[in-house]
Amino acid sequence: MNRSMLSRWMSLGTVLLLGAIAPSLMASRSQDGVTARVRDDGMTLEIRANRQRITLSPNDFNVRVLNAVNCQEAQVSPEQQLAGTRFFPSVAVDAQTGNVAVAVLLQECYETQVSAVFVVDPQNSGYALYRVQAPGQTVPQDEFTTYPLNSITGLGYLNNELLIQHGDASGGEALLVYTTTNHPEGTYRGCLYTEPGEGNRLCPR
Secondary structure, three states: OOHHHHHHHHHHHHHHHHHHHOHHHOOOEOOOOOEEEEEOOOOEEEEEEOOEEEEEOHHHOEEEEEEEEEOOOOEEEEEEEEEOOEEEEEEEEOOOOOOEEEEEEEEEEOOEEEEEEEEEEEEOOEEEEEEEOEOOOOOOOOOOEEEOEOEEEEEEEOOOEEEEEEEOOOOOEEEEEEEOOOOOOOEEEEEEEEEOOOOOOOOOO
């Protein structure tokens, strides 16, 4: 990672943090009027687009997760199919495209959260759903598979990039950056630690 890229991503992390404190700094509405919000204590995602209202529940979002804690078996499973249990408060609207990024908690146990980010593309007759792939030890086998994220603390779009901040119980935080120029779900660019923690497991190795 070159020094200029590192500096740029640190700046993006600062913007994301400021956006969480002052939401007006991050886009909450697209140029064509798409808006989104999480309500009902994280149980409903409401999107208004194309003169329609799209209402989604956490269990509308599912993904195959690799190498994540299995709360039923109390161990790490190589693969499991999980659906959402609630939405994190963070939701972001791409001002250019109207795509909506939302953070979803899949399961929680043993002081560990297993979560993922999805992108909703509102369309005239409904919506398309994309899964943002968190990288890991190997390349996920298809677009329905991801490695797990932990507790997602921030989402934002800035200049064709999707920013995802997640943290763990030790207080560590990391920023993942995706370029969204060619694909709604984005192409992974890299990760940096914004707050040190125990084990440094928040960025892919």
